[in-house]
Amino acid sequence: MPLYEFRCNTCGSFDAWRSMAQASEPMLCPSCDTLAKRIYSVAGLIFTPSALSRRIEQSAEPKVQQRQSHAHSHDRNQHQGRPWMIGH
Template sequence: MPLYSYRCPDCADFDVQRPMGQAPDSLTCPGCGKVSARRFTVPNLSRASSSAYRLIESTQRSAAEPAVVRSPGAGAGSGPANITTNPLHRKLPRPD
C-alpha cells in the first residue's frame, strides 16, 4: 500500500498508509486535530536488485537472531590448510 504524506499547519508532517487512490485531500492531524492538507512527495523507488534486498533483510534479521553454530564444520581444527613454501614469505612480519 502506498504511503501518503500530510502537513499539519501547527504540528509536524505525518504519513498515512491507504489503498491506492483512496487517500483524501485532507485529514485531521493525529496530534492536534486540525485539518491537514495532503502534500506531494517523491515516490520511494529503489534501484537495488532482489539479491541486494535479500542481503539487507538477512543482515537485519541476523542482528536480532544470530545463527548459532553448535560445532565446527568438517575439516576445521586440522591445522593450516595453505602452507607456503616460498622462502620470501619467511621474511614477512608475523603477528605476536
C-alpha cells in the first residue's frame, strides 16, 4: 500500500497509507476530523555532476578478461574424486 500526503486546512499536512483505488478520495484529518485533500508532489530527483556520470557510464561497460590456462587443472579435479565434474 502506498503512502500518500494529505493537507488539512486547519492542521496542516499529514501522511496516510491507502490503497491505490482510494488515493484520490479525500480523507478525514486524524486530528480534527475535517476533510483533507491529497497533495500531489513531484518525485525526488537527484542530479549527478557530469564528471561523475561519465565515470559511472565507463565503469558500467563490461570488460573482457582473458582466462589463464591451467593445463593440469583438469587432471587435478579428477584425482580429487569429483565424478560430476567429468567432461567439464
